[in-house]
Amino acid sequence: LHGEAVAVGMRTAAALSVRCAGLSPNARERLDALLDRFRLPRRMPPTPVARLFACMERDKKADAHGVRWVLTPRVGHASVPRLIPRRLVRAALLEAGARG
DSSP, X not given: OHHHHHHHHHXXXXXXXXXXXXXXXXHHHHHHHHHHHTXXXXXXOXXXXXXXXXXXXXXXXXXXXXXXXXXXXXXXXXXXXXXXXXXXXXXXXXXXXXXX
């Protein structure tokens, strides 16, 4: 199950990267196609968003200001960890299969 969780996380980070870091939609589509070839899931089980946020707040990348996300402006490059507005993270989680 770890690989499946990583794949959903990669897809979610790619969605946020398009919205917040300048990743091209085409690069995101290529990532999706690659993960699809390995038959990895596009969506997580219908987990409540509040539960996901509670788990993220205990993550090592979280501090008093929130969770810092490492996004990618282009394939092969990572951005400095940054705070992402909660509403954008929520939208990406819902897109990935979480429930409101």
